[in-house]
Amino acid sequence: MNEHETVRGVLQAWLDDLRQQPPREWSVTELSRRAAWDQVRTVVAGLAPVSRRPDLYGKDGSALDDEVLLAMTGLEQVAEAAATGTLMSLDDLTADFTALCMAAAPEAQTWILLDIDLPRGTDLALGEYRLQTVSATSLAQLMPLPSMHRFIRNPDLDPDTLGGSTFLQQSLPGQALARGRSWLPDLDQRPERRHLEPLLALQLWNPEESVHPEAYFRVEPGRHSELRAGSPHIEPYFDHTGEEVGEVHRAFGYHVPPSAVPGLTAFLHEVHGMISTVRSxxxxxxxxxxxxxxxxxxxxxxxxxxxxxxxxxxxxxxxxxxxxxxxxxxxxxxxxxxxxxxxxxxxxxxxxxxxxxxxxxxxxxxxxxxxxxxxxxxxxxxxxxxxxxxxxxxxxxxxxxxxxxxxxxxxxxxxxxxxxxxxxxxxxxxxxxxxxxxxxxxxxxxxxxxxxxxxxxxxx
Known part of the structure; x- marks a missing residue:
């Protein structure tokens, strides 16, 4: 029996148990007490030993962390949806959960949502930063269970509303990965101060329009994403008949047409390099x-x-x-x-x-x-x-x-x-x-x- 079949079997047994005897509340405490969850833990421990995935274990490394596996991954919400009758693919869930267990521990990153409009596919490096327009598919892939993202209530880095938006990304090498959601927001009233150089370079490209960071996310690709400061500007989206059909992130006046991307790239590289040189x-x-x-x-x-x-x-x-x-x-x-x-x-x-x-x-x-x-x-x-x-x-x-x-x-x-x-x-x-x-x-x-x-x- 391969890994996929093993994971599928224990997940199905756990979900069947939840359907037959629903918990009093859909919480990590209730879901992790089930005997069927013990079988899930056993399989995860075999696929993701503490030597490779210490982030899935408690601080002392002696046992898997149910808060990480259930709450942070969104599996808790997926289980509730499946057990209460929502149709979903067990094969997709199995593939996602297996990939989570088999992957290496990710590196933490900061993602800054900008209210600027760059062409689809824009992706350029600015020193330790990366400026990128990110598709909905790519945003979903940041989640631990990407094919299940529609069953997770209000994900912070929502692919459905933020797909196609522009992000400024910074790696945070060496920072410890989260072991649970942070209930306190980032209280820094001016988080842009930590990222002055790329923001200023962007602003110098077009001083007539403001570059405005809307939201700051802590991202651990394939493991965890969380809003830390600010909030995305989301507006209703209407079709050609005027009927509201969803929500969308709005970019404001800072617009770069596709024909201007080579010029923007050259300018940003040159100016960001000069800023870094003078600053040092x-x-x-x-x-x-x-x-x-x-x-x-x-x-x-x-x-x-x-x-x-x-x-x-x-x-x-x-x-x-x-x-x-x-x-x-x-x-x-x-x-x-x-x-x-x-x-x-x-x-x-x-x-x-x-x-x-x-x-x-x-x-x-x-x-x-x-x-x-x-x-x-x-x-x-x-x-x-x-x-x-x-x-x-x-x-x-x-x-x-x-x-x-x-x-x-x-x-x-x-x-x-x-x-x-x-x-x-x-x-x-x-x-x-x-x-x-x-x-x-x-x-x-x-x-x-x-x-x-x-x-x-x-x-x-």
Whole structure:
């Protein structure tokens, strides 16, 4: 008798027992007390010894963990459905459960659901991250019993509603696997801080639309998936007659057509690589270099501002001043990090010097000066007219443009980047040097451009 037949026999005997004598409640405690479940345990122990699958056993490794085998896998809910008359394939259940027992222990991962629209099949690496649109079939395969996913109530990583969505994935090597569902959510109010680099790279590709992480999942492929923070934005789905036929995850305005994927890929690889390089810079005593500290501060503020921008460009009126403050601090972090002189002047002049055309330099200079005026009035509690959507949008484009151009230059010129910017205000030679570096980047790996009025942050 092969493994499949052995597993099928003990599962059928256990399900038959549950049908004939239903438990008082469908719980791990009740289901695991049955004599028929002892036979299931015996087969599992033979197929999945503790030396290969310690995650299926208790902490001391002496006995199988019923909480893992029944609750985490969803077998508890599948058994209830089967025993109460729902038709399902015992062969499919057997194949799933056998594969679970025979597989190697998985590696834990973080999966971040993004509200962006990438073409089907997108799959690219960004350092330790992977950006991927994931089909419903692939999401189901993450579950311990993939062919049974329709019998499991409200799975966190639901293939039916999240299939085709975009996820940012990060492996967590060495982290212990879960031994039961976590009843406490991730209480970090800003979980995006742990993933600034890929989120910022995505945002720099198209500053006109916000990248918004909706939900954070702990994923152990083929074993366990659990929502840890946030929640997916799910909406009703209607057919051509207007009848509601299901639910679907909605992507917002950040859209990449198939024709743009090669450009997006090249841009993300280049920018993410530059971010990683600058972030890792140190000085002689091992401390982070000034440009590394400037990058960390600016990245935190830019992604924070993007998090408070919904549906692409909408910012709640009560948060508009705080969002503008984030943009100003981000620009100041990279353009006035040396701490000498008037920060307003240094930020506006050096930021303007990052553009190569005179009309763009003047526009950026004026935008930043106006933003500083608003910031000062806000900080001192002075009355001022509400910031308009158009004005905030211009500041936003400028802030991301300043950061991207500073990143390109500091990657090429190193820790002396601010001195080079100062020199370019008086030296034609320095200005030409900066122009050459920027033009080379924007020619080889330009970011996206979208219709509509925006500041010159996308132009080289």
């Amino acid at each position: 810079r140190t000085v002689k005593d091992g401390r982070s270099a000034p440009t590394a500290r400037a990058l960390a501060s600016a990245a935190n503020r830019l992604v924070r501002a993007a998090q408070r921008t919904m549906g692409g460009t909408y910012v709640d009126e009560s948060e508009a001043d705080d969002v503008l403050l984030d943009y100003v601090i981000a620009m100041e972090a990279v353009a006035a990090a040396d701490g000498s002189g008037d920060s307003r002047r240094r930020t506006s002049q050096r930021s303007a010097a990052l553009w190569t055309r005179d009309e763009d330099r003047l526009a950026v200079y004026k935008t930043i000066k106006r933003a500083y005026t608003r910031r000062s009035r806000y900080a001192h509690g002075e009355d001022q007219t509400p910031i308009t959507d158009e004005e905030l949008f211009t500041v936003r484009c400028t802030a991301f443009g300043v950061f991207l151009r500073w990143l390109v230059l500091t990657s090429a010129l190193g820790e002396e980047v601010l001195q080079h910017l100062d020199a370019s205000l008086l030296s034609h030679q320095e200005r030409c040097r900066i122009t050459k570096v920027l033009d080379a980047f924007f020619t080889a790996t330009p970011p996206a451009t979208t219709p509509g009025a925006c500041c010159e942050a996308h132009r080289s």
